[in-house]
Amino acid sequence: MKYKAFHKLSYGLYIIATRLNxxxxxxxxxxxxxxxxxxxxxxxxxxxxxxxxxxxxxxKIFSLSVLKKESSTSLIGEFGFMSGSEVDKFRNIETKTASxxxxxxxxxxxxxxxxxxxSTHDVGSHxxxxxxxxxxxxxxxxxxxxxxxxxxxxxxxxxxxxxxYIEKDKLDEEEATAIPENKPxxxxxxxxxxEKKETNVASSYTCTICGFQYNPEEGDPTMGIQPGTPFExxxxxxxxxxxxxxxxxxxxx
Ligand code: FE
Numbered sequence: 371m372k373y374k375a376f377h378k379l380s381y382g383l384y385i386i387a388t389r390l391n392x393x394x395x396x397x398x399x400x401x402x403x404x405x406x407x408x409x410x411x412x413x414x415x416x417x418x419x420x421x422x423x424x425x426x427x428x429x430k431i432f433s434l435s436v437l438k439k440e441s442s443t444s445l446i447g448e449f450g451f452m453s454g455s456e457v458d459k460f461r462n463i464e465t466k467t468a469s470x471x472x473x474x475x476x477x478x479x480x481x482x483x484x485x486x487x488x489s490t491h492d493v494g495s496h497x498x499x500x501x502x503x504x505x506x507x508x509x510x511x512x513x514x515x516x517x518x519x520x521x522x523x524x525x526x527x528x529x530x531x532x533x534x535y536i537e538k539d540k541l542d543e544e545e546a547t548a549i550p551e552n553k554p555x556x557x558x559x560x561x562x563x564x565e566k567k568e569t570n571v572a573s574s575y576t577c578t579i580c581g582f583q584y585n586p587e588e589g590d591p592t593m594g595i596q597p598g599t600p601f602e603x604x605x606x607x608x609x610x611x612x613x614x615x616x617x618x619x620x621x622x623x
Pocket of ligand 1: 580581582610612613614
């Protein structure tokens, strides 16, 4: 089995949310898809350990907000990598209440769906939850965020509870054993020059929590870090722009 084949599947990215006993809960997910047209139903796959899963099962409602292409990294980080028990994920975002009672994200979303749960299926680590769409709306004409763009732009891993999570070691192992013919562009470059350049640049670092890669050549414009800043020169209070982890959680590549 080739794990990288799974990265060829296309997805969007969504904030999936519910409200139970007056409290909002939600997470970021890529696994949401329309499964019937009349009446329209949408399925989501939610990890059993995800606190939101239990709340959706109890409330029997969920909303799906479709994120726009340029969404804030802190929004993605908090909904993707943090628990509602650690932080109030909804404290800084604009929401409105859907007809079912579920919270809908207004900023950073291009459209939303409001759903009533009509059936659930235990599929092992996850629960497949199917909701009938009670209402939906388009918020803006901005381009929606795709999972591929998110992965390419931020060099991100999927959160461990995502249905599409693949251990980094497995992907690295495949990369290491890939045959050279898969990368013909390398053959046209003088290898000695490429190697020399790499030894002169500062190391990149990876966040061990979410997989975000800090590249010194690019800096981190989202956190006000100029291109050309080595990791060692980042301020002590630098935080991962995705999951908010401190510098101690980064590992040199
Ligand atoms: Fe991180």
